[in-house]
Amino acid sequence: MNKVIELRIEDNKIVLLRDDQPIVNIDSDNQKIVKAEDLLSLFDYSYGDLVSIKPFDKEKYKESKLLAPAELFYGMLKDIVDKVPNLQLNDDNTKDIVKAN
C-alpha cells in the first residue's frame, strides 16, 4: 500500500500528516523535539510499501514565522523519502523453497 506524507502550517503549528491524517503537531509555542524513533514511526515502514511526500507550498506560508523551520524540516523529510527506494536490504536468507512434486 502506498503512503503519502505531507507537511503543512496550520494555526501557527507545523503539522505533519500521513494519508491526510495529522499525526504530529508541532506547536510553535512549545519547544518541540522530533526523535529518530518518531520519524521511523511516521514512516511506519512496511517492507515493499512505497512512501511519497507532497511538495511543500512555500508561497502559501510565506507570511508565517514558521516558514523557515518548516522548510528546513521538510527538506529532511524529502531527503529521507527520496533515499528509501535505494535502501539495500539483505534478503539472502529468504530464498523460497518450492514444494517437491
Place this chain on the structure above:
Amino acid sequence: MGMLNSIINVDLHIHSFASKYKEDKSVVDESTVDNLDTLLEKLNFNHINLFAFSDHNRFDENLFWKAKEIIDSDNQKYPEIKNILPSVEFDVTFEKSKPSCHVIVIFDAVDKSHTQKIEKEILAKKLTQKDDSYFIDDFQLLLSGIGLNTLLIACQRKGLDTKNGGANCLSDACDDVFEILETGYISALEYQKPNVQGMIKKSLSKFKRNVSTIAGSDCHQWKAYPKHDENSANIYRSYYFTIKALPTFLGLLLAFTSPETRFNRKELKNSISSFSINGQTFYLSPGFNAIIGENGSGKTSLLVGISNTFRNNETYIKDILKRNCFERSEEILDSQIKTIHQSELVVNNNDGSVFGTDGKFPTIDSSQFKTSVDAYKNALISSIKTNISNNVKISSINGLEFSFDPDLDGKKTYFIDVPASEPTASAINPHEDRLKNLNLILKTINDELRSNDYYSAKEIEKLSTSFDTIYAIREAVKKKYLNFNANSALYSLISECESSYNTRKKSLSNDEDNKISEYCSKKNSFVTKVLQAIKANDGVELFNLPKIDVSVGSKEDSSGGFTFKTTLAYYQNKNIELDYLKKVFNSGCQTIDDIKLLKTKDLIIHAVSKVKGEDWEARIGDLTSAFLADECLEDKEVFETSSKDKMGNTLGEKSIVFYKFITQKTGDYQCYLIDQPEDNVSNYRISKYLIPYLERLRDTFQLIIVTHNPLLVINMDVDNVIYTEKTNNIIKVSSGCLESPGNLKKISDMMDGGKDALEKRLKIYEQSN
C-alpha cells in the same frame, strides 16, 4: 609328502585265544591265528579301519604281525582295514582295598623289537590265575620295562559317581576317580552302552579336563563280531568309535588329547581339493588347513593363488605363481571363496569399514542436536551483547553532569529539534534463526516428499499438508524478518539525514537559537541516558538459555545375528552445556555465573579461547563448529544380538567379531582363506575367542589360513599343515596332518613358541610316560 587324515572307525577291544586263561567258556577257542580271516572279513564288512587285539594280560606277538602282514599286503584283500596297533587289556589294582580295573594299553611299537619287548616283559611278570591283577606300582614297572610310549584306556561301565553295576570299572578301583583323571594318566574311558557314555559325560561335565570316551566291541568269538560271542544278545552295544586321524598311534594320541576336534567329525562335500605347484600335487583337507613357513617363504603367494583373488598391488604374486607353475582345482566357484588378505582389516579399520559392505553401522541424523547447539550459541551471544550494552548504558551515567541554566531552560526556537539518534540497537535480526529453522523443516519435508517410493499416498498427502502449513508460518516470519531489516536500514538512513538537517539548522540559526538548541540537546541527552540506565537495570533476566537437545544420538541395526550400534559422543551427556562453555571459554570463565561478569567487550575477548583481533563472535562460531565436530564423533560397537556381549573397539577385538560375523553369513561362502588371522589379536583372545570361533567352522566350511602362531596350529588341531620354503623364487611345499611323520617336529622347530604349544598340548601324554 605327508598324509592327510580322514574319518576312521576304530575298535581297540578285540580278544583272541590268548585270553583263554581268563574265560570259563570256550568263546575264544576259535579266535586263533588260523581263523584270522574270519575276523578280518567281519571288520572289513563293518568298515572298521583301525583295530587292536587287547587280550587279558597277554600279548600274542605272532597274531599281531600276521594280522599286520595281511593288512599291509599289496593285494588289498580287506581294503577297509588300514592298520592294527599292539595292545593288552591289563587287570590293574589301583588301591589295595578296592577291586581291580581293566586298563587297555596301546603301545607305540613300530617294529618287531618293540613287540618282542612287550611279549617278553609280560611273560616275565605273567599273571596265571584269572582273578590275579597287577598292583599299580608293578603295572607301572611293567610298562617302564617295556619302555614304549603308551595310551591308557580305562574300563568304565557306569557313571563315574555311581557305585552299583558294571564290574572292572575305574571308578570302583579308586577312592577319587577324578584325581586320577586330573593327572592325565588315563587317556580315555571305555564304555559299552550308549547310555553309559551319556552318564560318564554328565559326570565329567564339571571336570576341567576333556576326557575322551570310546567304545569297543569286547569281541571274544570272532565269527560273532561285533557281538561278544554268538550267544550274546547285545546288539544294542556300541562297538567302535569314530575319529578324524591317521590310523596310527600318533593319530590316536592326538585324537585322545583333543576329542573336541577329532571326535564326531564329518567330511565337507564342497571344498577345494588340491593345488599343484612345480609339478607336484598337494591335497587340501576339506576342514582346517594352515600354511606355515618362514617370512618370505611364499605362504601368502600360495594363499592368494588358492583364492584366485589378486589385489591391484599383487602382480608380483601372479609372477611368482606363474614361475612356479601353480594351479588350483576348480571344485567350487571363486564367488564361494571369501579371502581376507593380510592387513586388510588394519586398512579397513583405519577408514572405519572393518565390516565392509557386509555389516553396516547405522547413520545418525544429528541435525536436532546441531540446531539446538546453534540456538544455545545464538542465545548466549545475544545475552552477552545485551549484557555489554546494558553495562555501557549504566556506565555512561557515571560522572554524567548536566548544568541547569534558568536563563535557557524553557526557552524555545522556531526550529524543530531533531537530536542525533543513538546507534542502532542490535544488528542481529531476531527473526533470522526462526526463519532458518523453518526453512530447514521445509527442506526436510521436501526431501522426504522426494522419497515418494518409500511413503504411501496417504503419508505423502500428510507430508504435503505439513509443508503447506509450515510454509504459511515461514511466510509470516519472513515478512517480520524483512521488516526488521528494512527498519534497520531506514533507521540508519534517518540518522544520516538528521545529521545533515542539524548542520543546516545550525547555519540558519542565530546565536540565541543555537544556545537554546545546544542546551536542549544536552538536557535531552542527559535525560535519555538516565532513562536508558534505569531501563537497562530493570531486572530483565539475561542468560536464560535454552537446553541443548542430546536425546537423538544412538541407533542400532542388526545383520547376520550381530547388532551394529552407532553412538554419537554427545548422546545423553548430562553436562553438555558445561562442556560447550568449556570448549568456548578459557578456564575461569566456564560457567554462566562467570560469563555474567563479562560486561565489557575487552573482558569477553580475553575470555573466549584464542580470539584473533576483536571478532569474538566469529571465534565463538568457529569454536562451536569444533565443538559440534567433537561431539558428533561416532562410537561404533558390535555385539551378538542374542547375548549383547560387547566385543570392544580395539582392532583385535573387532577382528574376532569380524571373523565370527563373516563366517555366520551362511549360504554365501564355502571356503574361507585368511592371511594371519592372529594379527592384532592377543594370545589370550586367540585362545579364548578366535580358536573357539574357528573350531565351530571346521565341519561347516573349508578353512585355509596363513599363520605364524603355533596356538592356531596346535590347539586348533588343524587337519592339514602346509609347509612352505622358498629359494631363488622357487617355492617348495610339503603338507600333511599333524600326526603325519615328522610334522610335529617341524612345527616345534619352525614356529616361535611351537615347542611350548606342543608340550602343553601333549602334557597328558608326557605325564603318562
